[in-house]
Amino acid sequence: MIPLPVSARPGPGAFRLTAGTPMTVGPGLEGVATWLRDALRCPLPPGGRGITLRIDPSLTREGYELTCAPGALDLVGGSPAGVFYAAQSLRQLLHPAALRRAGPVGWDVPAVTVADHPRFAWRGVMLDVARHFMPVADVLRFVDLAAFHKLNVLHLHLTDDQGWRVEVPRWPRLTTVGAWRPSSMLGSRVHGRDDGRPHGGFYTSDDLREIVAYAADRHVTVVPEIDMPGHMQAAVAAYPHLGNGFDGGVRTTWGISPHVLNMGDEALRFCRDVLDHICDIFPSELIGIGGDECPPGEWQGSPIADRVGLHGVQPWFTALMADHLATRGRRVYGWDEILAGGAPAGAVVAAWRGPTPTTVAARLGHDVVSCPDIKVYLDYRQSDDPGEPTPVGTLLTLEDVYGFDPVPPGLTSAEEAHVLGGQANVWTEHMEHARRVDYMTYPRLCAFAEAVWGAPTRSYESFVERLPVHLARLDALGVNYRPLAGPRPWDARPDAPGNPRTLPDRLAELAQMTADLPRP
Known part of the structure; x- marks a missing residue:
């Protein structure tokens, strides 16, 4: 299984799962039961001894136990989320064909006892839909694949200089103007190539509510992230x-x-209006306001x-927005x-500029999500093969x-407690559709999922041994992952050349970029 569970003890025999297998559903687990019936394409009628779903408060919230014997299959979790993860492990115990949406139903589940829980509470992946818009169906599929790997946060990057992707009723030009651009770059910006093709799209409020509800069903x-006060050219294009x-x-x-927002009263009202609308749609306690790469000129x-x-303007602005969100x-x-x-009190930091900001944030007492570009930016190249x-x-x-380990060395135990977990980031400047997102994301996101779920003593050799079977599951799920042998001829983009960087050069750049961070 991927991610590898804390413990798994095989037993004799197997449990036969068929369309007629009964399922007993404990209180509060109706949603998990509905999802499981759909995922397995089985009615799983109520009553009788077969599959049992139940909550055991003695387990950690996301922990679970899966016990499979010839006569019974028990999925037990510390909460509905834990039971859901037990159900995802069940899917991985089945033949990969069971993951397809068609075909015969009826599989043997090998007898096994699994006891499992995650190391980190935040196991996230960010999807940039601003640079290249992804239709709702593609986002829902992205959520399904993340949940299959027991990831539990989708950071949705909704706005940027190249596109505004969420309607805001009081500001209609954000989508009639800001959601569309006349062309896009072909490859790295150093080459100055342009495709001449219009691109755009946006999500209605109902679209976003659908994404939120769909994701919630998968725990x-x-x-959401509305990047401000920089990365705002699309908004300023709509409202100069x-x-x-x-x-x-x-x-x-x-x-x-x-080109950034001015700090006048109207611009501040705009930001509050947008954040209020976002709060009306997204129940998340955390609301992303970006704050990155904002030239103050x-x-x-x-x-x-x-x-x-x-250089005090941006901290002043961030504090205002934090105060508004607090209301x-x-x-x-x-x-x-x-x-x-x-940073404002209570803010959570997404530490992306190498490992240093995670250490700084934790030592200052801020909760932090570790997402250093040199470890988890999935737009970065996967090999030196010229076909990438x-x-x-x-x-x-x-x-x-x-x-990747979200916890950098040298922290005290109290400081380590501020590291909520890790996040992989999928920036889409060079991913023009879902097929390209698949190629750049998988199987690296499989590796990331195990890194943020399992113990720091995990084994890459074990992961590589398990990966071929898991890739058969991705085949069944229709994922256009990168083959382990390297890119195929049709994966190349000779019309969109890149700009590879060396690690020493990037580390030097990061050291300069983070020189203004406080050193506690």
């Missing part, structure tokens, strides 16, 4: 008065736009810069740039991802 929390004199369109090139000489200093019972989730100048599509970033192999 995945959707954490929110900017600082820019009157151009939605950004068509990758990279960081210098356009604020030079502004009244707020004169009052708090040019809605929510907390800020922001990239590690929010540490500069002092648009190779960018540093080399990030399957083994590199498997070796």
Whole structure:
């Protein structure tokens, strides 16, 4: 199984699972039962001795026990989430054909006793739908695959310079204008190529509610992100008065736009309106406000810069948004740039610029999610093979991802407690559709899932031995994963050249980028 359970003891015989196998469902588990019947394509009628779903409060919340013997199959969890993870393990015990949506029903489940629980509470994956829009059906499929690997957070990056993907009723031009761009770059921005094809799309409020509800049924929390006050060119293109004199369109090139929000009353009202709308849709306690890569140049000489200093504008803004979210019972989730100048109390930091920000945040007493680019950015190239599509970033192999540990060395036990877990990030500048997302994400996300679920003493050799069977499961689920042998001829993108980086160069760059972080 992937992720590998804490313990699994095989027994003699097998349990025969058929369409007529009865299922007893304990209180509070009706949702898990409905999902399991659909996933197995079995009616599993109530009553009788067969499958049992129940909660055992003595287990940890996401912990579970799966006990399979010839006469009975018990799925027990510390909560509905734990029972759900037991059910996902059950799916992996079946023949891969059982994961298909058609075909005969009736499989043997090998006798086994599994006792399992995750190491980290936050096992997340971020999906960027701003650079390349993904239809609702593709997002739901992305959630299903994440849940299959026992990940429990979907960080949804909804806005950026290149596109605004969520309707906001009071600000309709965000989607009539900001959701569309006339073209996109082909490959890395250093080559200056353009495809000349319009691109866009957005989610209605009902679309987003559907995603939230679908994810909740799979015990995945959707954490939305509206990037502010930088990465806002799409919004400023829609409403130029929110900017600082820019009157151009939605950004068509990758990279960081210098065009940011002004800090006037109308821009602040806009931000509060958007966050209120997001809070109405997403029940997540954490609301992402980005805060990354915000060039302050356009604020030079502004009244707020004169009052708090040019580099004090963003911390001032972040504190305002944190205070507003607090009125809605929510907390800020922001990239590690929010540490500069002092992150608001209660903020959770997404530490992406190498391993240093995780250490800084934990030592300052902030809860932190570790997502260093050199370990878990799944847009980074997977090998040096010239057939890799648009190779960018540093080399990030399957083994590199498997070796990721969210907790950096040198922390005290109290500081380690602030590390909530880890998150893999799927940035889509070079992933123009779901098939490309599959290729860049899997099987590296399988390795990541085991890294954030299991013990730090896990074995890559064991993972590689189990992986071929798991890839057969991904085949059954229709995943266009990268073959272990390397890219196929049709995976290449010769029209979209990349820009590979070396690790030493990137580490030097990260050291410079994080030089302004406080050193507790």
